[in-house]
Amino acid sequence: MKLTTMKTKRATKARLLTAVLGSTVAVSSLSMMSVGAATSHASVPTILLYNAQGYGDKVVAAFNATNPGFKIVVDDDSTGPLFTKIQAEMAAGSPKWGLFWADGATEFAALDKLGYLVKNVIPSTGNYNAAGLPNVPTDKSFAPTGLTVTGALCYDSVATKGVMLPSTMAGLTSAPKGLLGMNNPSQSGPTYPLIAGVMAHLGGITSTMTPTTAQVNAAIKKGEAFYLALKKNGLQVHNTNGPTLGAMESNPATLDMATIQSSACYGDIHAQPKPLWATGKVKYLDYSVALPSNIGVDAKLSPALRADAEKFVAYVTSAKGQLAMQHGDPYGDGLFWPVIKGVNPEKFLPSYSVTHAYAINPYVWGPLENQINTWFTNNIVN
Amino acid sequence: MTVDTFLSETSSTRQPLARLRRVRWSGLVVWLVLLFLIIIPVVTFVLVAISPRLFRQGTSYFTFSNITAAFQGYTGQGILDSLLVATLVGVFSVTFATIIAWIVQRTNIYGRRLWSGAMWLLLLVPTWMTTLGWIDVISPGELMSALGVHTLFFFHMFFGASGIVFVLSTAALPFSYFVISVGMRGLGSEFEDAARVHGAGRLLTVRTVLPIIAPALLSAFAISFAEAMSDFGVAFTLGSSSHFPIATYTLFNAIYAFPANFPVAAVIAAVLILSTVPPVFLQARVMRGRSYAVLSGRTKAVKRYQFSPVARVGVTLALGLFMFFVLGLPLLGAVTSSFTNTASFITTSGIHWTLQSYKDVFQPLPSFTTLGPPLWTSNQLGIWVATGTLVLAYVLARRMASRTPGVGQRITDVFLLGSIAIPGIVLGVGYIFFYDQRFITSHIVDLYETMPLLIMGLIASSVPSQARLLTGPVGQIQSSLSEAARVHGASKWRAFRSTSLPLLSRALVWAWLLTFTKTISELAIAQILYQPGKEPASVVIETYLGTIFAAIGSAATVITLVEMVGVIAVVLLIFRLVTPKGWRRIGEAGAPS
Numbered sequence: 001m002k003l004t005t006m007k008t009k010r011a012t013k014a015r016l017l018t019a020v021l022g023s024t025v026a027v028s029s030l031s032m033m034s035v036g037a038a039t040s041h042a043s044v045p046t047i048l049l050y051n052a053q054g055y056g057d058k059v060v061a062a063f064n065a066t067n068p069g070f071k072i073v074v075d076d077d078s079t080g081p082l083f084t085k086i087q088a089e090m091a092a093g094s095p096k097w098g099l100f101w102a103d104g105a106t107e108f109a110a111l112d113k114l115g116y117l118v119k120n121v122i123p124s125t126g127n128y129n130a131a132g133l134p135n136v137p138t139d140k141s142f143a144p145t146g147l148t149v150t151g152a153l154c155y156d157s158v159a160t161k162g163v164m165l166p167s168t169m170a171g172l173t174s175a176p177k178g179l180l181g182m183n184n185p186s187q188s189g190p191t192y193p194l195i196a197g198v199m200a201h202l203g204g205i206t207s208t209m210t211p212t213t214a215q216v217n218a219a220i221k222k223g224e225a226f227y228l229a230l231k232k233n234g235l236q237v238h239n240t241n242g243p244t245l246g247a248m249e250s251n252p253a254t255l256d257m258a259t260i261q262s263s264a265c266y267g268d269i270h271a272q273p274k275p276l277w278a279t280g281k282v283k284y285l286d287y288s289v290a291l292p293s294n295i296g297v298d299a300k301l302s303p304a305l306r307a308d309a310e311k312f313v314a315y316v317t318s319a320k321g322q323l324a325m326q327h328g329d330p331y332g333d334g335l336f337w338p339v340i341k342g343v344n345p346e347k348f349l350p351s352y353s354v355t356h357a358y359a360i361n362p363y364v365w366g367p368l369e370n371q372i373n374t375w376f377t378n379n380i381v382n
Numbered sequence: 383m384t385v386d387t388f389l390s391e392t393s394s395t396r397q398p399l400a401r402l403r404r405v406r407w408s409g410l411v412v413w414l415v416l417l418f419l420i421i422i423p424v425v426t427f428v429l430v431a432i433s434p435r436l437f438r439q440g441t442s443y444f445t446f447s448n449i450t451a452a453f454q455g456y457t458g459q460g461i462l463d464s465l466l467v468a469t470l471v472g473v474f475s476v477t478f479a480t481i482i483a484w485i486v487q488r489t490n491i492y493g494r495r496l497w498s499g500a501m502w503l504l505l506l507v508p509t510w511m512t513t514l515g516w517i518d519v520i521s522p523g524e525l526m527s528a529l530g531v532h533t534l535f536f537f538h539m540f541f542g543a544s545g546i547v548f549v550l551s552t553a554a555l556p557f558s559y560f561v562i563s564v565g566m567r568g569l570g571s572e573f574e575d576a577a578r579v580h581g582a583g584r585l586l587t588v589r590t591v592l593p594i595i596a597p598a599l600l601s602a603f604a605i606s607f608a609e610a611m612s613d614f615g616v617a618f619t620l621g622s623s624s625h626f627p628i629a630t631y632t633l634f635n636a637i638y639a640f641p642a643n644f645p646v647a648a649v650i651a652a653v654l655i656l657s658t659v660p661p662v663f664l665q666a667r668v669m670r671g672r673s674y675a676v677l678s679g680r681t682k683a684v685k686r687y688q689f690s691p692v693a694r695v696g697v698t699l700a701l702g703l704f705m706f707f708v709l710g711l712p713l714l715g716a717v718t719s720s721f722t723n724t725a726s727f728i729t730t731s732g733i734h735w736t737l738q739s740y741k742d743v744f745q746p747l748p749s750f751t752t753l754g755p756p757l758w759t760s761n762q763l764g765i766w767v768a769t770g771t772l773v774l775a776y777v778l779a780r781r782m783a784s785r786t787p788g789v790g791q792r793i794t795d796v797f798l799l800g801s802i803a804i805p806g807i808v809l810g811v812g813y814i815f816f817y818d819q820r821f822i823t824s825h826i827v828d829l830y831e832t833m834p835l836l837i838m839g840l841i842a843s844s845v846p847s848q849a850r851l852l853t854g855p856v857g858q859i860q861s862s863l864s865e866a867a868r869v870h871g872a873s874k875w876r877a878f879r880s881t882s883l884p885l886l887s888r889a890l891v892w893a894w895l896l897t898f899t900k901t902i903s904e905l906a907i908a909q910i911l912y913q914p915g916k917e918p919a920s921v922v923i924e925t926y927l928g929t930i931f932a933a934i935g936s937a938a939t940v941i942t943l944v945e946m947v948g949v950i951a952v953v954l955l956i957f958r959l960v961t962p963k964g965w966r967r968i969g970e971a972g973a974p975s
Contacts, residue, residue: 076917081638094818250729
């Protein structure tokens, strides 16, 4: 009898405890069901920034602190998902994004061609330097905010000991077999600009030219022949910068050198508190391809919000904003060459002129991205 | 007014009311919910395939050109490859699951609970984690290299058709195992005894008994097939690097292209969904006109086959080796990788064991997010999604298990399996296409980029598979149980509470736990629909894994897995404390132990 009573009491206590625990968890989760979006702050108007830059959050925090009239809210993700969301929102007719900040110009050119971007977003105060100016689009529908290059030759100095490193892009086809790698353009944002840049360079198409279809097709053919030659020479394709660098930094290294984005190599070589890749080096060939980071404003924003968004664009294209970008991710995306006069690159970076950066016209090469990536997937990756 | 006239007049006015009363409102409500959760968003997305201009994706209001394009070249090859892969996965997973289920449920193998627990662990590990775990094992410079094993051959094999089929088969294995286990547990040993009494040998006994669990076998095949068709994790990790395109990868490519090719992606999505129709019809054809209800109040406890001591040890070791291979090795790969902070497990100066990656998870680099808040967000999401899914899945399972099969049941069946094959990324983009329509955001409700929409999307992705998993246990409960309760004056709720609920309690708890854990690891929908500033854990982990800081990603993965297992332990403890002992003893329909 006594045992039964004790058991009943224990069961009741357990149920009570469970009820309390369950209620606590349920109540704490109630806030989830609020339909308030990130952008709906009653006190101040907000603008949603679709951000693929490592320093985005820090820069926005600094900007919001000094601009109390409105608020920039950050949606961090990779360029691919953000670009997909923008297009899906536009297709649905009710875009939520206000600003888009990512590496590369081709996707911005694509958005501009679809009429999704505000023209003339670059403020008159924007004081671009010589490296930045060639990347400013004629209709100023997006603003370059920094420069990196893609196609720099990253290599492991120990693994390549005794190997004669190529000094030209064409020389990569005759490098020792199986040592070279690169990223997959379908997965890695900065890789299509590299392929397009190689094609443009081989075809002699500069960023200021308006080439004919025949000229572009000829350039594409030359580029395809180049990549087929690389494949024949044992080119390895990894998805993104991470796995490509990992293949070079592993022991045993499965890759000795790769043509990837310069900032990714510098990030590992100069990582703090200790370098992730002490034996890593960067060599610039006869040319690399300029990869500007850009910011654009949604054309469907209300005039008031558009004006606020343009204040943010003005901030990141100012010397103060450029410094905030550098300090926001000092060993990652912050390793860029500033595009504004009076701002120096981080001490690890060589002079921009050393990179022999070749700029491409994103309005020419942007629309060809699907076609060229599909070719690359079919013929080089698979 | 004559009596006849009065009667005819009153009956004519009452008829609509009576008809209205006969309408099954519950069914309408269920379909209405499914309409907004799954049907409309997916149909909206698929519509882009033939009418791109409706969504500003082209110039044609009606065209078949995208269908032609999707079946050509790389994408066409992807569709064919996926059908082949899904069929192989279905066959492999059902075969292995049947053998394992028989060994665990019907023999005296050591550690039965351990094997069922291992299956649960396998079920809750998403394919992207498994794949990355394997990469941590067989990549040059990783775990096997440290053990002196030359793995380059396996490494290249893994990044191909064999790797894809292998990972998807291991992912589908627990689905099949649980469905088949339920069938075997409900079977009772009287059927085997009857066969043996009538002179059947071992093989003939198996041939006699297996058809009784045909619904479970076919259901397991169908689920495995659909899961393999829609899997995003493998497409995301292995698909891009392999020389073997699969449909989910080509779909992923079409959606993430610059600019996105939504129309072709929509065609691929439609093909994935429609590909599940043949398995369902095969299942329906085989089961037509037969009853498989074997679980009742009189079901006897199973009699286990007794192995000899040596055979018992041998079988236990063999199963242990198998489970270590499919589950232990990839987990070991992820765990060992998380305890280093170098680009590869073994470096020129040896292996550098450190807890730095675990520290970095919570004190990350400037450009990364700490795991704490995202993990809490994922847990909160898990609670909502698991609870919502359980309610809806149970209702659907009851409809599927109805004793009076009709067109509605068949439609539900096809619909659910078709929905399993919907890749998460399609649901995510479909949700934007529909819920971000201007007339909805301006005049009804603006849900896009809020948590409720993400919860809806996650419920939509969980309900189909959970409903099908619950259909087995629900279908095995003979209706006579609740009918008896009703005859004795119990209300509907009381009849459910006193008959079905005790029998199903463990299955329901496990269904909740499975949905909870799957929600935490879900990536495709979360990445598209999460509320800015409230990233779920899977999105944060994926960000790490895609960079050179993969070791931090591995540490975050391990922490998340441990947390999931912790929640399972707590919930099972609560279940043990709260439920009457009788429930725990009989509430095993569909439970894994």
